[in-house]
Amino acid sequence: MLRNGGKKNDxxxxxxxxxxxxxxxxxxxxxxxxxxxxxxxxxxNFVPFIKGQTTSIKVQSFxxxxxxxxxxxxxxxxxxxxxxxxxxxxxxFADKDYLSHWKDTIVNSNTISGEKFxxxxxxxxxxxxYCKSVGKRLPTMYEWEYxxxxxxxxxxxxxxxxxxxTRWYSRQNTGxxxxxxxxxxxxxxxxxxxxxxxxxxxxxxxxxxxDSRNKEEIPEGFFCxxxxxxxSDASDYVTFIRYAFRSSLKGExxxxxxxxxxxxxxxxxx
Amino acid sequence: MKKILILIAVILVxxxxxxxxxxxxxxxxxxxxxxxxxxxxxxxxxxxxLDRKWQNQNGEKxxxxxxxxxxxxxxxxxxxxxYACPMMVNDLxxxxxxxxxxxxxxxxFVLVSFDDQRDTPKRLxxxxxxxxxxxxxxxxxGDAEQVKxxxxxxxxxxxxxxxxxxxHANRKLVLxxxxxxxxxxxxxxxxxxxxxxxxxxxx
Amino acid sequence: xxxxxxxxxxxIMAIWFIALIxxxxxxxxxxxxxxxxxxxxxxxxxxxxxxxxxxxPPRIQAKANTKVIVHLEVIEKTMxxxxxxxxTFWTFGGKVPGKFIRIRKGDQVEFHLHNHPDNxxxxxxxxxxxxxxGGGAEASLIAPGKSAQFSFRALNEGLYVYHCATAPxxxxxxxxxxxxxxxxxxxxxxxxxxxxxxxQSEFYTSGTFGAKGHQDFDMQKALDEKPDYVVMNGSVxxxxxxxAMTVKVGETVRLFVGNAGPxxxxxxxxxxxxxxxxxxxxxxxINRDVQTTLIPxxxxxxxxxxxxxxxxxxxxxxxxxxxxxxxxxxxxxVIGDENHTVYSxxxxxxxxxxxxxxxxxxxxxxxxxxxQAVPEKTLEERLAAGEILYxxxxxxxxxxxxxxxxxxxxxxxxxxxxxxxxxxxxxxVLHGLQGEITVNGNNYNNIMPAVALSDDQTASVLxxxxxxxxxxxxxxxxADVKEWREKE
Numbered sequence: 001m002l003r004n005g006g007k008k009n010d011x012x013x014x015x016x017x018x019x020x021x022x023x024x025x026x027x028x029x030x031x032x033x034x035x036x037x038x039x040x041x042x043x044x045n046f047v048p049f050i051k052g053q054t055t056s057i058k059v060q061s062f063x064x065x066x067x068x069x070x071x072x073x074x075x076x077x078x079x080x081x082x083x084x085x086x087x088x089x090x091x092x093f094a095d096k097d098y099l100s101h102w103k104d105t106i107v108n109s110n111t112i113s114g115e116k117f118x119x120x121x122x123x124x125x126x127x128x129x130y131c132k133s134v135g136k137r138l139p140t141m142y143e144w145e146y147x148x149x150x151x152x153x154x155x156x157x158x159x160x161x162x163x164x165x166t167r168w169y170s171r172q173n174t175g176x177x178x179x180x181x182x183x184x185x186x187x188x189x190x191x192x193x194x195x196x197x198x199x200x201x202x203x204x205x206x207x208x209x210x211d212s213r214n215k216e217e218i219p220e221g222f223f224c225x226x227x228x229x230x231x232s233d234a235s236d237y238v239t240f241i242r243y244a245f246r247s248s249l250k251g252e253x254x255x256x257x258x259x260x261x262x263x264x265x266x267x268x269x270x
Numbered sequence: 271m272k273k274i275l276i277l278i279a280v281i282l283v284x285x286x287x288x289x290x291x292x293x294x295x296x297x298x299x300x301x302x303x304x305x306x307x308x309x310x311x312x313x314x315x316x317x318x319x320l321d322r323k324w325q326n327q328n329g330e331k332x333x334x335x336x337x338x339x340x341x342x343x344x345x346x347x348x349x350x351x352x353y354a355c356p357m358m359v360n361d362l363x364x365x366x367x368x369x370x371x372x373x374x375x376x377x378x379f380v381l382v383s384f385d386d387q388r389d390t391p392k393r394l395x396x397x398x399x400x401x402x403x404x405x406x407x408x409x410x411x412g413d414a415e416q417v418k419x420x421x422x423x424x425x426x427x428x429x430x431x432x433x434x435x436x437x438h439a440n441r442k443l444v445l446x447x448x449x450x451x452x453x454x455x456x457x458x459x460x461x462x463x464x465x466x467x468x469x470x471x472x473x
Numbered sequence: 474x475x476x477x478x479x480x481x482x483x484x485i486m487a488i489w490f491i492a493l494i495x496x497x498x499x500x501x502x503x504x505x506x507x508x509x510x511x512x513x514x515x516x517x518x519x520x521x522x523x524x525x526x527x528x529x530p531p532r533i534q535a536k537a538n539t540k541v542i543v544h545l546e547v548i549e550k551t552m553x554x555x556x557x558x559x560x561t562f563w564t565f566g567g568k569v570p571g572k573f574i575r576i577r578k579g580d581q582v583e584f585h586l587h588n589h590p591d592n593x594x595x596x597x598x599x600x601x602x603x604x605x606x607g608g609g610a611e612a613s614l615i616a617p618g619k620s621a622q623f624s625f626r627a628l629n630e631g632l633y634v635y636h637c638a639t640a641p642x643x644x645x646x647x648x649x650x651x652x653x654x655x656x657x658x659x660x661x662x663x664x665x666x667x668x669x670x671x672x673q674s675e676f677y678t679s680g681t682f683g684a685k686g687h688q689d690f691d692m693q694k695a696l697d698e699k700p701d702y703v704v705m706n707g708s709v710x711x712x713x714x715x716x717a718m719t720v721k722v723g724e725t726v727r728l729f730v731g732n733a734g735p736x737x738x739x740x741x742x743x744x745x746x747x748x749x750x751x752x753x754x755x756x757x758x759i760n761r762d763v764q765t766t767l768i769p770x771x772x773x774x775x776x777x778x779x780x781x782x783x784x785x786x787x788x789x790x791x792x793x794x795x796x797x798x799x800x801x802x803x804x805x806x807v808i809g810d811e812n813h814t815v816y817s818x819x820x821x822x823x824x825x826x827x828x829x830x831x832x833x834x835x836x837x838x839x840x841x842x843x844x845q846a847v848p849e850k851t852l853e854e855r856l857a858a859g860e861i862l863y864x865x866x867x868x869x870x871x872x873x874x875x876x877x878x879x880x881x882x883x884x885x886x887x888x889x890x891x892x893x894x895x896x897x898x899x900x901x902v903l904h905g906l907q908g909e910i911t912v913n914g915n916n917y918n919n920i921m922p923a924v925a926l927s928d929d930q931t932a933s934v935l936x937x938x939x940x941x942x943x944x945x946x947x948x949x950x951x952a953d954v955k956e957w958r959e960k961e
Contacts, residue, residue, distance in 0.1 A: 090314040090319050092314060092315045124422060128419075166689060170690045171561050171687070201418070202418070237641035240640040240641040241594060241640070241641065241644075245595050248595030248614050248615060248619075250422075251423055253616055255590075256590050256591060256618060
């Protein structure tokens, strides 16, 4: 576990925070944080995007959350783990925008809009700790990409998924909506695309490549000019965007459209 | 530039003059480091907030917070690495050589292994001996989870390959007495003077 | 003064020589141009003034060694690409092209790139003016809601393109992430009356040119290098018509012209002007008396000319279908008195159209068409005849669909201008039309020659236009045409 802050509660924002805590308690009491369903993703083969691994690799079967983690679920986590309250969190584990959307949507209004929206503005450390707190883990990048490649239910044309993603990328950022409202894929997982980006456990593995351990330095420019040299399919621009996004992140970063979902090994299921 | 050269020259001379005292000063510094208090209040942006127990090359359980008190040059390697890691260690040795014997006792080199499976404390100790690493070098072994956490904080990308080896970034960082990252340098065979300068800045 | 300068140069050379030895620098600049003294410390700090096209920031005036601070914000934003056509642009500073940055050779630039928190994507910047890895791209990759800072020294003068270099690079450029940075020589360029910023680029949209509604990026068209839009300053008509740049007769103009691509090379040309001076590819080589200058994708040119006569200059990519069918057209209106020693203005001329169309006369008050009796016909007969006449005489400019060509030839489709005329357009066909008019909210300033059609033919073609192009349903009679002709 991460070192608990244990800060004194004497700051001027205290009143506001007490209000937040009250709301949070109310939320848990009223059963907003229901148990999250998981979906068994069958094992299968998958061709990673990075060159050097152009042959497909096998992804073992694993459990994945049906939906991204919601505000309501994350509120319950924060109550149980006060070191993850915005006022306690250490800057090395989450930047200043951590959960900043709660101020507007939850504390300052009497109606709790967005409790079923995916939680955003969370750092990798927070997401990682959340998953551990519920006996799960963050999915690996390969797991996420493999699950995300599944086509929407009822379709058998790759183009449909590509169009869905393109449309999302190429429209101006719109507000969030409840989880489970965009599309369900053939594994039964909701909204892999169309709402938010999602953290993966090994998001910082992507600027590595096979050559680096032998001769050359790791090209920092993997997602700049030299990108096309290293990708397995240079025209797969929707994937490029996702990998570029991950490479722009640091562990403490929080972003308005970045959330997460958890995964779990099959053998750890009892 | 000239000034810097002169400065380095002076330091080297001073360093030689102080050679006799080396053993003494080294041990006293070590002592104070080991005695660093558990309950030290770390700044919010300290790497040492990662509150996990590691094992050093002597098999002792240590937390990162124990490193506080003197500057640290930190990097991540694995001992089965054939090319990049020996070069990285070599780069670090070059940096070490830029300091006088006395100065060398005022900071630490910390090598954290990517390889949670094969790099046992014993293996790390053997590696330190083969590489002829001095007393101020600390090699750490941790489980996969804590290695990942630290790599995220240090911004050292890596990827475990099927053969059990790792592809990884070659990045070294300078941490001040409180574990705050004050400098990072990417690449192998890079100029050592920026790192030396960064260490001197936080002495 | 002269000796002082030489002494100064010698000092610079000496310092440079020492620097070479000390730093073991392998890539040096050419020795002919004045070398930037890297050892001089910064004495003055200024924040750069940035402008949107077609405006250009003022020159930095500070005399001492200057640090220029640049703040540029990346904003993803839905805006107009053409009338009725929207596109979600990724911008440097909220507009396409991005903000114009103006610095001087030798300036130390502290660059701050901000990625707006509402953005979806990571971005960075590659400034071609930067000597260093990725032109700054490696140092500036940032997630939404983050800022990056890096510094560089402007070692080479010239006009440089900057652009986003985040993967997929082509898509980031295709969505509008580019602009120009000018590294001015220390002594500046020769003074002119006007400086403007023009940047050409392409858009690859899911629909074809003019298809209404929000358009998405089309990767396949980009790969095929077949853009639907080729535009000047970010959208169709961005710097034309009411948005045209304006100068006076006798004034000198300098255009900073960039070509963002992402794919096409521009044959940059000003219809009605000759470039007195061209800084070839935006560098230091000067060519004179140029009609069309080639601007590579990711390249630039600086062109200078003096406006001698009034009228409208059309800045086009002379790969001409791009100009007239895809939007690659900007305009400079030159206002002032005629200068007939340079250009005579309009003189009577006839256009010979061999493919069965009528002889067209420019602005002739009386036509010579025979005044035989005009037969009256049914609507069907008029439409059938009118269609053929339209295709022979009108379609070349007003287009088959009656939409005209933006900024140049007015539409006949739903034309408020046409419907408001008591003569139902008869006078226009008989006598032609010139000067500025407003059609459906857009200004046009062009010349339509009189079309030498008989009264019967005029009635047919106008009936066709009224019925085919959603104007009022009218059956125009030959007698009406006769009546208007006799009024003259």
